[in-house]
Amino acid sequence: MPRLSVWMIRTALLHLLLGFTVGALLLANKGISFSPFLWRLLPMHIELLLLGWTVQLALGVAFWILPRFQTARPRAMLAWLAYLLLNLGVVLVAASTLFVALPTLVLWGRIAEISAAVAFALHAWPRVKPPLVV
Amino acid sequence: MPPITRTFIKTGLLYFVTALLTSLLVAGYTPLGLPVWVAGLSPVYFHLFMVGWVTQLIIGVAYWMFPKYTKAQPRGSDALAWSVYGLLNSGLILRAVAEPVQSMQPTPLWGWMLVLAALLQWVGGVIFVVNTWPRVKER
Numbered sequence: 183m184p185r186l187s188v189w190m191i192r193t194a195l196l197h198l199l200l201g202f203t204v205g206a207l208l209l210a211n212k213g214i215s216f217s218p219f220l221w222r223l224l225p226m227h228i229e230l231l232l233l234g235w236t237v238q239l240a241l242g243v244a245f246w247i248l249p250r251f252q253t254a255r256p257r258a259m260l261a262w263l264a265y266l267l268l269n270l271g272v273v274l275v276a277a278s279t280l281f282v283a284l285p286t287l288v289l290w291g292r293i294a295e296i297s298a299a300v301a302f303a304l305h306a307w308p309r310v311k312p313p314l315v316v
Numbered sequence: 317m318p319p320i321t322r323t324f325i326k327t328g329l330l331y332f333v334t335a336l337l338t339s340l341l342v343a344g345y346t347p348l349g350l351p352v353w354v355a356g357l358s359p360v361y362f363h364l365f366m367v368g369w370v371t372q373l374i375i376g377v378a379y380w381m382f383p384k385y386t387k388a389q390p391r392g393s394d395a396l397a398w399s400v401y402g403l404l405n406s407g408l409i410l411r412a413v414a415e416p417v418q419s420m421q422p423t424p425l426w427g428w429m430l431v432l433a434a435l436l437q438w439v440g441g442v443i444f445v446v447n448t449w450p451r452v453k454e455r
Binding site for chain 1 (some may be wrong): 366370374382383411414415418424426427428429430433434435437438441442444445448449452453454455
């Protein structure tokens, strides 16, 4: 498994842990209401698990598995950039649920996430190719 | 494909169909004039889909495909993997029943069932992360 995939998948597992924790608190709160504040964290739960866990795991595995050029994964810097931007975006969007006085956090978070998607697509596009026939 | 993977993926496929059937019910609530409790099925649909189908598919394939843990235990602990299956599915099914019941007629019993459902799924998630982490490595 290449180093970037290790980073992406381990980070995805941490997002899974955090997202599950927030989710468990939300579900428990639905059963025996102990904190009205918790409902504010629903967008954080969604962001951590959809973008932080599922999407990031997919990117990490894609970086590992997609066809290479001989042994190289060209333009790997774009994939590293995607990793940084995706996680920055998730953190900003998740944080926006706690800092409601800063409404632009979500906007900047989404800009970071879209940039991550573009960066990864630019990296991955040439790797989506048929096998080399010799 | 190891038995644990086959079990996770086949179970996931069942959730895939069940989740979309649930979404069909939710979509039909207004046009078909379905009972009021159907309207409360949205979160059940999301979680049958995302936890039951997507996450279990990921868990099953990761258990199969990730780098070996050790030569002696290539996939880590089978017991922990089976416990993830049991905890996640019991929690999810309990949630699928308790959530609509609790939303229609809240009682302490069903409230605590939701707390139990939350705990079961959370513990399942933690064990999955603990069992999988050492297999996320370069070699």
